[in-house]
Amino acid sequence: MIHRFAAVLVAFTLALFPALSSAQPLRIEITEGVVEPMPFAVPTFVAETSEGAQYAEELSRVVADDLIGTGLFREIPRDAHISRVSSFAAPVQFADWKAINAQALITGAVSADASGRVVVKFRVWDVFAGTELGQGMQFASTSDGWRRLAHKVADQVYSRLTGESPYFDSRVVFVSETGPKNERQKRLAIMDYDGANVQYLTDSSSIVLAPRFSPDGSRVLYTSYETGFPRIHILSVGDVNSRILQSNEGVMSFAPRFSPDGSMVVYSLTQGSNTDIWAMDVASGATRRLTSGPAIETAPSFSPDGTQIVYESDQSGTQQLYIMPAMGGEGTRISFGEGRYGTPVWSPRGDMIAFTKQNAGRFHIGVMRTNGSEERLLTASFLDEGPTWAPNGRVIMFSRETQGAQGATALYSVDISGRNLKRVRTPAGASDPSWGPLQ
Amino acid sequence: MKLATKAVLLVAALGLAACTNPNRFDNADAGALGPNAGGANAGFVPGSVDDPTSTAYFTQRVGDRVLFAVDQSTLSPEARTVLDGQAQWLLTNSDYLAIIEGHADEQGTREYNLALGARRANSVMEYLVSKGVPSSRLKFISYGKERPIEICSEESCYAKNRRAVTVISASSLTG
Numbered sequence: 196m197i198h199r200f201a202a203v204l205v206a207f208t209l210a211l212f213p214a215l216s217s218a219q220p221l222r223i224e225i226t227e228g229v230v231e232p233m234p235f236a237v238p239t240f241v242a243e244t245s246e247g248a249q250y251a252e253e254l255s256r257v258v259a260d261d262l263i264g265t266g267l268f269r270e271i272p273r274d275a276h277i278s279r280v281s282s283f284a285a286p287v288q289f290a291d292w293k294a295i296n297a298q299a300l301i302t303g304a305v306s307a308d309a310s311g312r313v314v315v316k317f318r319v320w321d322v323f324a325g326t327e328l329g330q331g332m333q334f335a336s337t338s339d340g341w342r343r344l345a346h347k348v349a350d351q352v353y354s355r356l357t358g359e360s361p362y363f364d365s366r367v368v369f370v371s372e373t374g375p376k377n378e379r380q381k382r383l384a385i386m387d388y389d390g391a392n393v394q395y396l397t398d399s400s401s402i403v404l405a406p407r408f409s410p411d412g413s414r415v416l417y418t419s420y421e422t423g424f425p426r427i428h429i430l431s432v433g434d435v436n437s438r439i440l441q442s443n444e445g446v447m448s449f450a451p452r453f454s455p456d457g458s459m460v461v462y463s464l465t466q467g468s469n470t471d472i473w474a475m476d477v478a479s480g481a482t483r484r485l486t487s488g489p490a491i492e493t494a495p496s497f498s499p500d501g502t503q504i505v506y507e508s509d510q511s512g513t514q515q516l517y518i519m520p521a522m523g524g525e526g527t528r529i530s531f532g533e534g535r536y537g538t539p540v541w542s543p544r545g546d547m548i549a550f551t552k553q554n555a556g557r558f559h560i561g562v563m564r565t566n567g568s569e570e571r572l573l574t575a576s577f578l579d580e581g582p583t584w585a586p587n588g589r590v591i592m593f594s595r596e597t598q599g600a601q602g603a604t605a606l607y608s609v610d611i612s613g614r615n616l617k618r619v620r621t622p623a624g625a626s627d628p629s630w631g632p633l634q
Numbered sequence: 635m636k637l638a639t640k641a642v643l644l645v646a647a648l649g650l651a652a653c654t655n656p657n658r659f660d661n662a663d664a665g666a667l668g669p670n671a672g673g674a675n676a677g678f679v680p681g682s683v684d685d686p687t688s689t690a691y692f693t694q695r696v697g698d699r700v701l702f703a704v705d706q707s708t709l710s711p712e713a714r715t716v717l718d719g720q721a722q723w724l725l726t727n728s729d730y731l732a733i734i735e736g737h738a739d740e741q742g743t744r745e746y747n748l749a750l751g752a753r754r755a756n757s758v759m760e761y762l763v764s765k766g767v768p769s770s771r772l773k774f775i776s777y778g779k780e781r782p783i784e785i786c787s788e789e790s791c792y793a794k795n796r797r798a799v800t801v802i803s804a805s806s807l808t809g
Contacts, residue, residue: 375785376740376782376785377781377782377783377784377785379780402777402780404744404748404780405744405745423775424775425748425775425776445773447748447752447775447776449745449748450745450748463745463748463749465748465749465752465776467756467760468707468752468753468756468757468760470748470749470752470753491746491749491750491753493745493746493748493749494743494745494746507743507745507746509746513705514743514746537742537743537745537746538743538744538745551743553741553742553743577787578740578741580743580744581743581744596740598787599785599786599787600785600786600787602740602785602787627744
């Protein structure tokens with residue numbers, strides 16, 4: 196059912212030029228202040244074979260879109276370009292790119308052969324210094340993986356220009372939604388981070404909720420009503436086989452999430468009126484109860500080092516965020532602002548926690564330090580919820596639902612600075628995103 | 635479930651065939667008032683809303699749902715009255731099982747609303763058990779905010795969505 200991405204990606208450095216040691220490399224600093232996007236130019240990549248022509252235009256377009264999408268870069272339109280790049284090996288006419296104020300220049304070439312193998316090579320230039328930034332590289336894949344090649348190139352450019360780890364070559368698993376609010380049909384789906392290549396993992400015969408990628412992206416945990424009760428399922432992305440993970444029949448289990456090493460799952464289990472957090476060893480199925488109070492404890496998320504768990508509890512009377520040791524124990528409350536806090540997710544860098552906040556009839560996605568300080572709300576709307584971190588911890592994706600009888604869901608992303616809020620294009624309504632690892 | 639549906643339809647069809655009494659509508663009210671009235675002889679269509687042993691009667695006359703205040707799972711006096719009727723019906727019609735479905739309005743996060751719906755459904759279940767309904771005949775499930783019946787984003791709709799619905803399952807017919 197799912198077409199498995201069969202590309203072989205090969206990366207190697209094009210060591211044609213000696214590595215240049217620039218004292219002040221071209222760099223855009225990602226800070227809290229307002230950022231003036233760095234102007235860059237991406238001339239259409241050179242097609243080095245006739246088969247390569249069909250990919251050259253689209254591939255260079257995706258590279259540019261990835262960079263523009265960060266809000267950190269501004270593309271200089273191609274019709275403003277003075278130089279035409281007709282050969283990958285030709286010397287760069289820096290004066291022509293300076294004249295249109297392109298600070299960064301990305302040149303590339305694409306070749307493809309009859310067997311369907313696509314190869315892209317690229318270089319990044321610091322126009323005003325007149326030097327190459329890093330070294331040229333090339334990536335290869337089968338033809339159906341051409342978008343990944345573009346994301347790989349853009350990831351390299353992003354890393355070189357920001358000094359940050361990248362996130363474009365990643366996927367998102369989410370819930371695709373169709374139909375009105377009172378007859379909503381939900382299906383599990385997976386897509387590239389930018390909304391391309393959507394594939395469905397389940398049909399809409401039962402409610403599915405809140406999928407979560409494993410740290411290596413090979414498995415997905417989700418909650419399904421397939422048996423009539425909400426229960427946790429685990430799905431292998433490769434062959435789309437799923438099985439029930441939590442085995443107590445007629446007992447509700449939900450809100451699962453993997454441990455950083457993928458061996459454990461933390462989740463909520465409801466017994467009577469009480470919902471607590473449990474942990475399960477995936478291989479053995481052995482379970483352990485981590486919370487035991489009469490309150491609702493749910494939405495657990497591990498710290499990246501695996502030693503702690505952040506979760507929400509209404510033990511104080513309203514939903515608030517707490518941190519406890521990974522083996523269970525007393526929770527320490529970290530949220531103290533106005534309103535309710537839920538769905539905490541630990542950042543991949545370990546320094547921040549993203550959450551959903553509900554206050555005065557509005558919903559917000561926010562971030563705070565792990566001790567609860569420096570709370571910052573990134574969004575505000577009728578209903579925002581369920582943040583998930585980009586692999587580099589710089590961007591958050593979440594669900595937004597609009598108000599009223601025609602209310603519909605969509606995915607949005609926002610920088611952790613609160614800038615660059617934008618909708619992620621999906622073919623239908625969408626909710627509950629989980630951002631997978633860099634591939 | 636298919637078997638159950640067929641069986642119910644069959645019973646309903648037999649009932650229709652037996653309904654030759656021209657005064658059946660007059661008698662239906664009398665039948666409905668009797669605590670244990672039932673069957674074609676009582677003058678109403680068995681399985682219809684006038685048949686006190688029917689699930690339609692349970693849903694519409696007894697009342698299959700109770701409503702909750704925002705973020706609450708405590709039972710109001712009105713809710714207790716409805717549940718008293720539900721308990722009475724379940725004790726009288728002892729062949730039936732019931733699944734109590736808990737729901738929340740859309741103003742909340744998904745996971746929390748699942749747990750909140752469970753709290754509400756469990757409140758109902760505990761109340762029914764306290765009135766003598768064997769817990770072996772009851773189950774509960776939460777749909778959180780996944781199954782609203784009203785779709786506007788105003789309190790008039792939210793109030794109806796914050797509910798626990800007792801769904802009768804015809805276990806006696808499936809054997």
